[in-house]
Amino acid sequence: MMRQSTAPRQQYDAAIRRLTALAPLEAPDISALQAAIGQARVVPARRELLQEGRAIPEPLLIVEGWAARVRILIDGRRQFLSFLLPGEMVGLCRHGQPLAVSTVVALTDMTVARVPDCAPDSALAESLAVSIALEEAYLLAQIARLGRLNAQERIGDLLLELHERLSLSQIATGGSFEVPLTQEVLADAVGLTPVHVNRMIQLLRREGLLAWKGRRVSLRAEETLARMVGRSPVRVVGQTAVPSAA
Amino acid sequence: MMRQSTAPRQQYDAAIRRLTALAPLEAPDISALQAAIGQARVVPARRELLQEGRAIPEPLLIVEGWAARVRILIDGRRQFLSFLLPGEMVGLCRHGQPLAVSTVVALTDMTVARVPDCAPDSALAESLAVSIALEEAYLLAQIARLGRLNAQERIGDLLLELHERLSLSQIATGGSFEVPLTQEVLADAVGLTPVHVNRMIQLLRREGLLAWKGRRVSLRAEETLARMVGRSPVRVVGQTAVPSAA
DNA sequence: CGCTGTCTTGAAACATCTCAACCTAGGTGG
């Protein structure tokens, strides 16, 4: 519970780094963000931030930790629709009386802040709009992944995407990053069985494409892996959204 | 080619009926829409309306015909990400210099109109916002479908969704509607093989849940089918978006 | 130390794919 509040200040900047990467923010926007983040609150793992079909209380900015959009079928089958990472938004929506179209659950302990109000044509507004566009792009990628990739490709492709997204906030550097995912959660994200996910990860390991120890994932031969699953980076604006770091 | 221009005027109203169902439009909005529709242009089947990674020229309203968002993998595998039906929008996006995140291709000959400009708090703006929210909901439904439903369920669920969406514009009535889909296209939408789609459709037929002759689909025992695939209607605003018709 | 959750392994069952052939209806050109 208290863990978050003792985290180094530096870590709280991931969200700002991401939003600045999406549209170059100026001082006023940044201080508004910092103010909002200063009042961030903690959400424990497994807590639901939004419930499908219920009203959306207020849009949130993820400062730290992971969440996921999830759908549970009546017979208990579970599908994670998307992951939500630091610097990304929960429940941004712009029509009146909005209902959540999916439940959102915290995968880890999280820190979340209110999204500050901003003028319609500010850089922050642009950044949020790009963020929304990216979110849609990630949903489309998830559809193609589930529809047309085989088990190994799905896992490789998802890990590449997570790396790309974490690179935006510079949480991931040089092909290595922390994922708070059990193989069971991963299975429910890529539409497979935990057992089969396990076997495919081992296969990727044996092929030297992946190291996964504890929560740390390292992508070896990122290029090879990307070519193997036929993946190209997600873009929604003129320049590539991913900084050329690494 | 000329077919569209000789279609009964009535048919052109489907788009307006849908938008009115999403938010009650007043006279000025409706006449703006009618003006835009009056200047609609025809797009032949197979033509691309948007290309992934290229700039979005202008948002379009589908007046008649079907389109689909599609992604093609380097090795030729194809995945339809979503279908776009009359009354729905193509390329609505609100950040500067937007790039299309997916290619959009006409599945049939189509009629498309410009989306009229509207005041930020007009009923039309609200209707468009709800339409965007619905589009997201449909993407999420597609993810759950591909990730956690088996072949038969995927097909049943998709047909139920199409029926629900076509009901919004009152194109579908009483469980029966026209789909301009070959089994091959359907296969690429539900992530299966055409051969397997064929077998599953026959299975649904034998079970008395479905009649499919030519382009006309009739859902029998809609309730049973919905229960079988564990489906509930998509909602993004306070009331159910689907008129209680039939 | 003994839980408990997570990862790992094996063997058999099952769902879906592949390939190849055939059928049918509609449209076109001779």
Place this chain on the structure above:
DNA sequence: CCACCTAGGTTGAGATGTTTCAAGACAGCG
């Protein structure tokens, strides 16, 4: 008007990928 041609639908048999179930190993934590 027929003969062909094509796109789409249908069928069968075997191969493959993924799931299921059940059991064991491992690690972190109270």
